[in-house]
Structure formats: C-alpha cells, structure tokens
Amino acid sequence: MTAAIEARNVARSFGTKAVVIDASLSVAPGSITALVGPNGSGKTTLMLMLATLLRPDSGEIRIAGHDPLRATAAARAQLGWMPDTLGSWGTLTVRETLFAVCRMYGLTADTANTRTQELLAIADLGQLAGQRTNTLSRGQKQRLSLARAYAHQPSVLLLDEPASGLDPEARLAQRASLSRLAERGVAVLVTSHVLDELEQLATDVVLMRDGRTVSAELAAQAAETTRWRVRATDPEALLAALASAGVAAERRGGISGDHVVVLVAGEAGAASLLRNLITTGIDVIEYAPLSGTLERAFMGSVRAEEDGA
Numbered sequence: 679m680t681a682a683i684e685a686r687n688v689a690r691s692f693g694t695k696a697v698v699i700d701a702s703l704s705v706a707p708g709s710i711t712a713l714v715g716p717n718g719s720g721k722t723t724l725m726l727m728l729a730t731l732l733r734p735d736s737g738e739i740r741i742a743g744h745d746p747l748r749a750t751a752a753a754r755a756q757l758g759w760m761p762d763t764l765g766s767w768g769t770l771t772v773r774e775t776l777f778a779v780c781r782m783y784g785l786t787a788d789t790a791n792t793r794t795q796e797l798l799a800i801a802d803l804g805q806l807a808g809q810r811t812n813t814l815s816r817g818q819k820q821r822l823s824l825a826r827a828y829a830h831q832p833s834v835l836l837l838d839e840p841a842s843g844l845d846p847e848a849r850l851a852q853r854a855s856l857s858r859l860a861e862r863g864v865a866v867l868v869t870s871h872v873l874d875e876l877e878q879l880a881t882d883v884v885l886m887r888d889g890r891t892v893s894a895e896l897a898a899q900a901a902e903t904t905r906w907r908v909r910a911t912d913p914e915a916l917l918a919a920l921a922s923a924g925v926a927a928e929r930r931g932g933i934s935g936d937h938v939v940v941l942v943a944g945e946a947g948a949a950s951l952l953r954n955l956i957t958t959g960i961d962v963i964e965y966a967p968l969s970g971t972l973e974r975a976f977m978g979s980v981r982a983e984e985d986g987a
C-alpha cells in the first residue's frame with residue numbers, strides 16, 4: 679500500500695543551526711504513528727515541513743502522493759494540520775471559525791453550513807458554538823483546533839501535541855475520535871509528551887533524537903532491560919523471595935499501595951521471575967512493567983543521547 683505520509687532524508691537548518699538533519703518516516707493510510715523525542719529534537723520542525731509550512735533544505739516529502747513543493751495546493755487539500763497552539767480569530771465564534779475554514783477550503787456556503795454542523799457534533803462543540811474563541815479554555819481550543827484540521831475531510835492528519843491541556847475525559851474522547859478517523863482510512867501522525875496517551879492510541883512509533891529519526895531497533899533495545907512493578911499480599915515474603923533469587927529490588931509506597939520495583943532483563947526474564955515467585959508460594963497480586971513501551975523507548979533514546987551514541 680502506498681504511504682499516505684512519506685519523508686525521506688529530510689533536512690532543515692535555521693542559519694547555521696541544523697535542526698532536522700536526517701528524518702525519514704512513512705505512515706500508511708488508516709494507521710496512527712507517534713512521533714516521539716526529547717524537547718528540541720526537531721519534531722515540530724519536521725511536522726511544519728510535512729504540513730507544507732516550511733521548506734526542507736533537502737530530502738523528499740510526499741503527502742498522499744503529492745510533493746508539497748511542486749503540488750502545494752494538492753498536498754494541502756489532503757492534509758489537516760493541528761498546531762501545538764491554536765492561532766484563532768479571537769472575535770469570531772466557534773461556529774463562525776469553522777464556517778470560515780470550510781469556506782477557505784472552497785466549500786459553497788450551503789455545504790460549509792452543513793459541514794460546520796457536522797464538525798460541531800464530531801468535536802462535541804455544540805454548546806460552545808456561539809462562544810468567541812478568545813474565551814475558550816485550553817481544552818476547548820484543542821477541540822476546536824482538531825475540528826478545524828478535519829474541516830475538509832483530509833486523508834492525512836498532522837497533530838502537534840493534540841492532548842496537551844485536555845482533562846482525562848477529554849483525552850479519552852479525543853482518542854476515540856482519532857481512532858474512528860483512522861478506521862475510516864485517515865493516516866495520523868501525532869506528537870505528544872503524554873506517552874501513556876500515545877501508547878494507547880498509536881499503532882507505530884518513530885523516535886526522533888538530535889534532528890534524526892532513529893530506527894525502531896532502539897525501541898526494542900530499550901524494552902530489553904526494564905523495571906517491573908510487583909505487589910504481593912505479603913510484601914516481606916516477596917522481598918525475601920526476591921533476595922534469595924538474587925534479584926535487586928526496591929520497596930516503594932504509593933497511592934496504589936506498597937510495591938516492589940525489580941530490574942529484569944527482557945520479557946523472558948520477567949516471565950521466569952514470575953514463575954519463580956509463584957513456585958515459591960508468593961501470592962502475587964500485581965506484576966507489570968513500570969513504564970510503557972513508548973516511555974522505555976523514549977528514555978532509551980535520551981540515554982543514548984547522553985552516552986553520545
């Protein structure tokens with residue numbers, strides 16, 4: 679299947695500062711890819727280039743098969759862009775904003791009216807339709823921003839920090855609407871620092887470090903050695919069993935109760951330790967990785983950077 683978003687060896691500098699050095703990624707229709715990396719690694723700069731808002735110095739980009747440099751209008755017709763902060767016309771209402779955006783995409787007044795109604799419903803903005811955008815809360819602005827990005831039913835969505843500022847319920851709603859869009863075949867590329875959020879949403883991950891996209895092998899490496907959280911009905915017996923198995927353990931408190939953090943090598947190591955604990959007669963009531971796969975991949979990427987890899 680042809681990729682809906684394709685970047686090959688993309689680079690961009692600002693003056694002498696090389697911000698994106700070598701970025702490549704590919705997002706298939708109907709998939710949600712997380713773009714993850716430390717602050718300043720170049721994610722937003724790459725997104726701006728994919729969104730046709732910044733010209734790469736070198737490399738190739740295709741949006742739904744269109745080259746944004748040569749066929750800018752065709753690429754823009756296929757993509758929806760949600761920036762990390764919504765630049766809006768403060769004195770327009772939510773409804774007027776969506777209507778104006780639909781008109782800018784060339785919809786007739788009648789079609790734009792119908793589409794505005796649909797977008798208000800999709801983004802659950804009906805009750806705010808008559809409110810000026812400069813009076814919206816951060817979370818409400820995020821909802822408007824996503825609705826605006828989807829005004830012209832693009833096949834590609836580029837979302838920069840869409841979950842930022844949303845409360846847990848709004849995040850859940852956003853996740854559900856993005857999943858629905860992906861099910862309809864939309865290709866989604868999303869950045870976020872809320873890694874748990876991305877983990878539940880994304881089907882693929884691209885790591886970015888120091889202006890370069892990093893191979894997925896790094897994610898696999900990061901998942902190799904990991905910390906697991908263990909809880910047992912008898913914490914003392916658990917600690918004793920871990921000590922006799924020669925496993926380093928750290929006891930911790932927390933809102934979900936006393937638990938122990940252990941370091942094990944890979945999933946096979948974790949499975950073997952669990953078997954050992956149960957055979958020893960420990961009543962294990964919780965056994966889970968302390969952090970999600972994305973967080974481990976992200977931390978692996980940061981550590982590699984610190985090590986000068």
Ligand SMILES: Nc1ncnc2c1ncn2[C@@H]1O[C@H](COP(=O)(O)OP(=O)(O)OP(=O)(O)O)[C@@H](O)[C@H]1O
Nearest residue numbers: 692693695697715716717718719720721722723724
């Ligand atoms: N127009 C510009 N001129 C000069 N430097 C810039 C410009 N835009 C971005 N940069 C620099 O490029 C680097 C990457 O910025 P970018 O916003 O792409 O990172 P990011 O990965 O999105 O970061 P964050 O996770 O903090 O949002 C930063 O060091 C930033 O200061």
